[in-house]
Amino acid sequence: MSRFKRFVVGSNSEGKSVVLMDTPHNVQSEEGHFWRATLWGSDQVPVDNTTQRDEADGRELREPPEGGLLFRMLEIWPDMPDRELQKQRVRELHARVKQKSPPTEADLDRHPSMHRTDTLDCIAIISGEMYLVTDIEEVLMRPGDSVVIRGTNHGWSNRSDKPCLSVGCMISARPL
Numbered sequence: 001m002s003r004f005k006r007f008v009v010g011s012n013s014e015g016k017s018v019v020l021m022d023t024p025h026n027v028q029s030e031e032g033h034f035w036r037a038t039l040w041g042s043d044q045v046p047v048d049n050t051t052q053r054d055e056a057d058g059r060e061l062r063e064p065p066e067g068g069l070l071f072r073m074l075e076i077w078p079d080m081p082d083r084e085l086q087k088q089r090v091r092e093l094h095a096r097v098k099q100k101s102p103p104t105e106a107d108l109d110r111h112p113s114m115h116r117t118d119t120l121d122c123i124a125i126i127s128g129e130m131y132l133v134t135d136i137e138e139v140l141m142r143p144g145d146s147v148v149i150r151g152t153n154h155g156w157s158n159r160s161d162k163p164c165l166s167v168g169c170m171i172s173a174r175p176l
Contacts, residue, residue, distance in 0.1 A: 026056040035075040043068045062097035086112040113155035119170040121149040128164030131157040
């Protein structure tokens with residue numbers, strides 16, 4: 001996934017717009033499962049555009065801090081043939097990213113990726129395809145499709161033979 005570049009534009013000392021950063025982004029991955037890059041984040045909204053630090057650094061938790069946001073790319077590999085192994089890997093991931101609302105066993109039986117966050121998620125599919133799984137239905141999403149998830153239970157099921165790449169923003173929201 002190193003084919004992607006991230007550019008951060010801000011102001012120089014004369015107040016002119018300039019590319020301030022073109023360094024690699026904050027990447028977490030697990031081969032055969034997922035690849036995620038945090039492109040930017042903030043601990044507050046409105047965002048402080050005067051900051052000089054790379055606001056993607058150190059943002060490895062699932063959710064942004066209360067009052068903050070995260071901007072990420074996420075690639076999800078095809079579902080694992082061994083569903084129990086996929087559930088175990090997801091449980092381990094939830095522990096690493098400090099998932100606030102762990103899925104129930106019924107959620108994991110629906111699909112191992114089911115989860116809920118206290119965020120408003122705005123996500124668009126860039127390449128590949130995957131199913132958005134809700135408690136009741138499933139919707140196939142393809143490049144150009146987008147979804148707004150308002151703090152509800154959901155999951156992602158990639159039933160193809162290729163990874164699916166999405167990009168989106170998670171904004172802290174009041175819990176349901």
